[in-house]
Amino acid sequence: MEKEAMEGHVNVMLPQENLRSDLPNGGIVLGHDKEISTLQEEISALRSRQRHLNRRRREALGKLIDLKGSIRVFCRVRPSISTSNIKIKSPVTVEQENIAVRAVGIKKDFSVDRVFDQESTQDDVFHEVKPILRSALDGHNVCILAFGQTGTGKTYTMEGTSDNLGAVPRAIQELFSHAAQDTSSTYSFSISMLEVYMGSLRDLLAPRQQPLFRSIEGNTTCNLSILATTSGSVQVEGLTDVAVPDLKKANQWYCRGRRSRSTSGTNVNNVSSRSHCLTRITIRRCGGVTEQVSKLWLVDLGGSERLLKTGASGLTMDEGKAINLSLSALGDVIAALRRKRSHVPYRNSKLTQILSDSLGDGSKVVMVVHISPSKDDVGETICSLGFAKRARLIESSRELSEDLKMLKRKRLAELDKEICDAEQELGVLNEQIRSAERSVEERKKLSPSVCQALSDDKGSPRSILVAGHIDAVDSPQATERAKSRMAHHGSVPHFMSATVCSRQRHGAASHSVSKPRLTRSVNTYSSKPSGSQSFSHSASKAKSVALSSGEPRLKYLSVKSDQINVSSNSIDSTAASAPRPRPRESLVSRPVQRAPLHQHRRRMSCLT
8 A cells, every 4th residue: 555755845045056947037036136236336336426526516616606706797788679771880899708888978898707799699698697507506595687777688588488488497497407317416496486666575476366456555565574594594574485396387386476577668668677576496405414405596677777768757757766776775785795895785775685695605696787789778878887897896997917818718618628527427427327226126126026936836935035045845854754653653543543442342342242233324444545535334334234244243343453544644624623422321331332433532633
């Protein structure tokens, strides 16, 4: 009779080399954790290089701005507006950094950091403004102002059109573009807009409870107050600050505030701005332990004008006076900053109070002065250029020799090239970092698939214990233990062996002459059961078999243990879980009564 040995499993640590031939795609599965670790080390090295390049770029940018000046003054000449084809000679002639005004009895020369002639485009202007935006992203406060006579194109330079964007939408786009490319830091932006109208502040992004109209009472109801913190920063109490998660939202809020601005018609401009419009973009940069907060102010100043020229009266005249007073205070502040005076008159105007933390030390300022090439506007042109001269008074009084100018231009070109090279290399590094991070994410997503691949053919799970090792094969020791246990107990399982009571009853029954009736059914097991099968015969069937064979009933009830051979795995679960009937008292009082086989006590401990 065939015997089946019990199977056992143990954990066996296998090296990676032995595992490679057992699993499909072994090279990919085995190197899974190692590849992730290698990619993470590569990302760490790339980020270290990225921080080094960012530091070098910021240093070069700081030197470039310091060499050019923390307060830079540009001049843009508005294109001529003429209805006739006759070309009229302009009294204004420009060079790269010089402006000459020639008229009857007038001969004046002015110098600025850069001149944009009538053929210049929005791209040309923004190209000079763009480097200072990087300073804002690096944590410096930045202020960009558009100044000039009414009708010279200040609003066009700052806002532009839908086809030709101005400095404000381009700056917003540049900020979001750089934030998306810089993987070493996390940026968040918020936008606020207000206007300084007749000495009061009005929130342009606040919800309106009444229709817009231009009046003193209607604007003073939304008046805001200015607060100075202990750290030196300035806050406008109650000013709406809207978080903008993307470029689309930022443009939507900017267009909304721009439509709320106060305008009016004059003899010079039909849609003249009657207030100063200030757009503030707050930049929060988190690239380490601390968070850096900086401000970018984009200011479209009201038009400077002479009352005789504009023909203003009443409310329009009062608006013009308020604009001129605040512009004069701004000129005094810039001149004091260029002279490095101990006292800077910020409190002379609400405009300068708001911009005080973005005009002082550590801040970067760009002023674009707009002039008209028309002969009729020579007086206003000279006034605007005089304001620019006050803003850069130190440089005007100290002329550099040609050799020094050449050295300065050469050094500026070197720094500019260094910044461009660093930015190009940063772009390549950012792309490599993004690619490596995508690879890490893809391999992390493969982890469930790897665990599934490490299951055996029968579906028994095998867990990864150590990198490169798993539990794998059956233990030969378990088989040996099963064989020795079977040999010790013989061919009959232990739970089917006769007990002491059954042997006593068997001895008493062998000496009895009475033949009790058999009223119960007997379970007879085949000598060669297969699997977990069991065969049940009724009592009458067993009785007829015994009588036909000529043997007494005692023999067919006596089941020899050596004729039964079943493995421990062939016992039916229903037989093991069936309730055992209670023995009757008559079986104890009458020794000739033979207990059926199913009433024998069985030791179930060996089933497990």
